[in-house]
Structure formats: C-alpha cells, structure tokens
Amino acid sequence: MPLFAALPRPPHQAERPAGGTAAGDSLPRTSIAVAALSTIVEWYDFTLYLFMATILSRVIFGGGTESLLATLAAFAVSYLCGP
Numbered sequence: 001m002p003l004f005a006a007l008p009r010p011p012h013q014a015e016r017p018a019g020g021t022a023a024g025d026s027l028p029r030t031s032i033a034v035a036a037l038s039t040i041v042e043w044y045d046f047t048l049y050l051f052m053a054t055i056l057s058r059v060i061f062g063g064g065t066e067s068l069l070a071t072l073a074a075f076a077v078s079y080l081c082g083p
Contacts, residue, residue: 042082049075 049056053071061067 046075046079 053075054068057063057067057071061070
C-alpha cells in the first residue's frame with residue numbers, strides 16, 4: 001500500500017472523466033494563452049535584436065565586419081542557451 005494512499009485528494013485533483021479535463025476546467029486554455037503570449041514576446045525580442053544588430057555592433061564593438069560577427073555570435077549564444 002502506498003504511503004499517501006489514505007490521504008484525500010485536493011479538489012483540483014478530483015476524479016476526472018476519461019477524456020482528460022473536467023467540463024469547466026479553464027487551466028489548459030489559460031496555459032495555451034500564456035504559452036502563446038510568451039512565444040510572441042520571445043520572437044519579438046529576437047526579431048528586434050536582429051534588426052538592430054548593425055547598430056549594436058557599431059555602438060558596442062566599434063563597427064566593422066568583426067563587430068557584426070561578434071554581435072551575431074552573441075545572438076546565437078543567447079538563442080542556444082534559451083529554453
């Protein structure tokens with residue numbers, strides 16, 4: 001017998017129909033909305049960074065081909081390190 005088998009379930013973990021979610025459960029819809037909004041913000045951030053890459057390379061690294069490559073390398077590192 002499992003250790004926590006005798007404990008009652010919280011209301012949010014009550015028995016659900018075989019289809020998955022209970023009727024009136026808005027958690028999946030909310031989760032989808034939050035995920036969509038965060039994806040939009042993330043891609044806006046990436047797009048804005050790439051549009052401003054030439055300006056950022058001149059301001060931060062001093063201009064030139066090497067500075068643009070350094071700016072794009074910083075973008076690549078931030079993209080690969082993201083979740």
